[in-house]
Amino acid sequence: AQSVTQLGSHVSVSEGALVLLRCNYSSSVPPYLFWYVQYPNQGLQLLLKYTSAATLVKGINGFEAEFKKSETSFHLTKPSAHMSDAAEYFCAVKFNQGGKLIFGQGTELSVKP
Amino acid sequence: DTAVSQTPKYLVTQMGNDKSIKCEQNLGHDTMYWYKQDSKKFLKIMFSYNNKELIINETVPNRFSPKSPDKAHLNLHINSLELGDSAVYFCASSQERAGGGLYNEQFFGPGTRLTVL
Numbered sequence: 001a002q003s004v005t006q007l008g009s010h011v012s013v014s015e016g017a018l019v020l021l022r023c024n025y026s027s028s029v030p031p032y033l034f035w036y037v038q039y040p041n042q043g044l045q046l047l048l049k050y051t052s053a054a055t056l057v058k059g060i061n062g063f064e065a066e067f068k069k070s071e072t073s074f075h076l077t078k079p080s081a082h083m084s085d086a087a088e089y090f091c092a093v094k095f096n097q098g099g100k101l102i103f104g105q106g107t108e109l110s111v112k113p
Numbered sequence: 114d115t116a117v118s119q120t121p122k123y124l125v126t127q128m129g130n131d132k133s134i135k136c137e138q139n140l141g142h143d144t145m146y147w148y149k150q151d152s153k154k155f156l157k158i159m160f161s162y163n164n165k166e167l168i169i170n171e172t173v174p175n176r177f178s179p180k181s182p183d184k185a186h187l188n189l190h191i192n193s194l195e196l197g198d199s200a201v202y203f204c205a206s207s208q209e210r211a212g213g214g215l216y217n218e219q220f221f222g223p224g225t226r227l228t229v230l
Contacts, residue, residue: 032216038154043117043203043221051216088154100146100169101219103156 002027004093006104014112019063019078021107023091026072031093033074034101035065038088047089050074061085086111116140117222119204125228126194133190134225136204144168144209145187146219147179150201162187163209191227199229 007022025031033050048059055067065076074091091104117138126132138145146169147159161169162181176192191198205219 034218036221041224043223044156044205045221046218049216049218090156100158100161100171102158106154106156108154 002031002093002095002102004031004091004102004104006089006091006107008107009105010108010110012110012112013081015083016080019076019081019085019109021076021089021091021109023065023074023076023104024072025074025093027093027095029095030067030069030072031095033065033067034092034094035059035063035074035076036090036092037061038090038106040087044090047076081109081111083111083113085109117204117206117220119202119222119225121225122223123226123228125230127230128194128196130194131190131192132194132227133188134202134204134227136187136189136222138185138204138206138220138222140206140208140220141185142206142208142220143184144207145181145184146205146207147187147189148203148205148221150203150224152200156203160187160189194227194229196229199227201226 003026005024035047036044048057050067058064063078089107092101120135144163146161150156159173160179164184165181178190181187201224203224204222207219
């Protein structure tokens with residue numbers, strides 16, 4: 001069955017430290033991959049998406065993600081965390097045009113001063 | 114200028130009541146969706162419409178009935194509300210056909226927090 005898994009429901013880092021949020025998908029064909037961020041009491045905002053033009057994708061707010069087909073992964077990283085990065089992060093996949101987005105369980109990122 | 118808007122933002126009601134949530138998008142997209150986010154933040158699609166046609170209907174109780182009067186609006190009506198319906202409901206839109214792409218992202222509204230007492 002097609003699915004997406006985010007390892008770690010909660011990640012805590014210090015301000016200035018590397019952020020790594022993990023996302024793996026399960027599918028016989030590579031899906032269309034997205035990362036969304038949800039700040040408290042708000043809707044979801046797109047961080048970045050994989051379009052097959054390049055395996056390393058740059059998004060907003062200094063985030064980037066690398067698509068690794070051999071590992072069926074699309075992990076999200078940011079070199080230096082800011083306090084304002086504290087939010088819930090969702091990896092999502094789509095398997096066909098017009099198809100639904102399947103979301104991972106979400107990872108709550110906390111940033112300590 | 115809000116791209117995807119929902120009303121109301123908060124909805125508190127008693128069990129057994131009927132309520133509606135409205136969604137409008139001004140992005141010119143052809144496809145709209147309803148998602149439910151539970152208390153554990155898990156997001157699951159409920160319905161999607163393309164140009165007023167129902168495309169996706171997940172396993173949702175038939176107490177939930179979406180209505181799309183035109184491609185810019187997708188409303189959600191819920192009959193006989195139950196405690197388990199308490200959640201945040203998100204509307205979203207995207208361009209999927211006629212110039213849309215496989216990589217097109219979905220744009221989300223701010224959510225409607227429904228509390229059933």
